[in-house]
Amino acid sequence: MDINKILTADILDLIFEGRNKEYGAYDLRKTYKKRLIISVTSMLAICLLVFLGSVLAKYVVPEKQTQILVEDVSLADVKQDEKKPEPPPPPPPPKVEPPKVEITKFTPPKIVKDEEVKPDEKPPEQDKLDDTKIGTINQEGEKSDVIAPPVEQSTGQVEAPKAQVEDYDKEFKTVQIEAKFPGGSGAWTKYLERNLNSNVPVDNGAPPANYTVIVSFLVDKNGNISEVQALNDPGYGTKEEAVRVIKKGPAWTPAVQNGRNVIYRQKQSITFQVSEG
Structure with missing residues (x-):
């Protein structure tokens, strides 16, 4: 290279002076800055498009909002399968008094x-x-050869009915004092709202609607929860979520009947509300 051109020549020209510039290494280094600018510009443009798309999607397609409603359920509120009334028994035959014999x-x-x-x-x-x-007595009546039955004379004393023994190991559906969650119904509602995942129906593709699950469970004599089961299934994972949270719930205050702790059947209604945002 001419000595006058050394001061103005590119460093790549000095490095590759007298070498094969057609090999490719020279061209890669020569166009490095141009390729770097293009790649960075393209990446920024793609990120900008993704960001703008997510912002526009919020206005064009609103997000679904979910809410949980917790309601108490009494046994009378849950409709069970109605049993057909059994036909009344036939009336007893009329009592025929035997003829009185003298x-x-x-x-x-x-x-x-x-x-x-x-x-x-x-x-x-x-x-x-x-x-x-x-x-043994005097009695007026018909003269007959039939031997008259002896007449029983009442003593006037009526036996008192035998007292029924209450079974306190059975499952009670109605009691004098119902089972309660520590802190009352308000504390139980807060427990459910804090532990239930309200996004379960949305995550499973549920359309906007109300999804109500009725859960039945036992509170034993010590207040422990057992036999948790859903009486219906609205779908989209709501049944499984309601059963999961109630199963892991803390102990209750047991129900009381005649001054004794008894096993009580409790029912709880949980509604998942899915609405358009």
């Missing part, structure tokens, strides 16, 4: 003086005994 009271014979015999203790006449039956 009875003459038999008086055991005693040897006493005539003046000491009382009128009701006089023995019946022999001819009357031929036409009537002998018994």
Whole structure:
């Protein structure tokens, strides 16, 4: 290279002086800045397009908003399968009273003086005994050869009904004092709202609507929760989410019947509200 051109020559020309510039290394280094500018500009343009697209999508396609409603459910609110009433039993046949038979009271014979015999203790006449039956009382009726049944005389005493023994190990649906969550219903509602994932239906593609799950569970004598099961399934993962949160719930205050802790069936309604943003 001419000595006068060294001061104005590019450093690449000095490095590749006398070498094969057609090999490719020279061209790569020569166009490096141009390629760097193009790549950086392209990357910034793509990032800008993605950002603008996400901003516009919020205005064109609004996001779905979800909300959870927790409501108490009484046993009467849940419709069970209605049982057809059984037909009434047939009326009992009319009671037929047996015909009364004439009875003459038999008086055991005693040897006493005539003046000491009382009128009701006089023995019946022999001819009357031929036409009537002998018994323990005097009774008017038909003369018959059928032996009259003995007449029972009531003592006037009525036996009191036997007291039923309450089974306190069974499952109670109605009690004197219902099971309660520590802190009351307000604390139970806060527990559910804090632990339930309200985005479950949206994440599973649920359209805007209300999805209500009714969950049934037992509170035992110690207040522990068991047998958690959903009575319905609106879909989109709402049933599984409601059962999951109630299963891991803390212990309750048990229900009381006649002063004893009993097993109580509790029901809870949880509504997932999905609406357009």
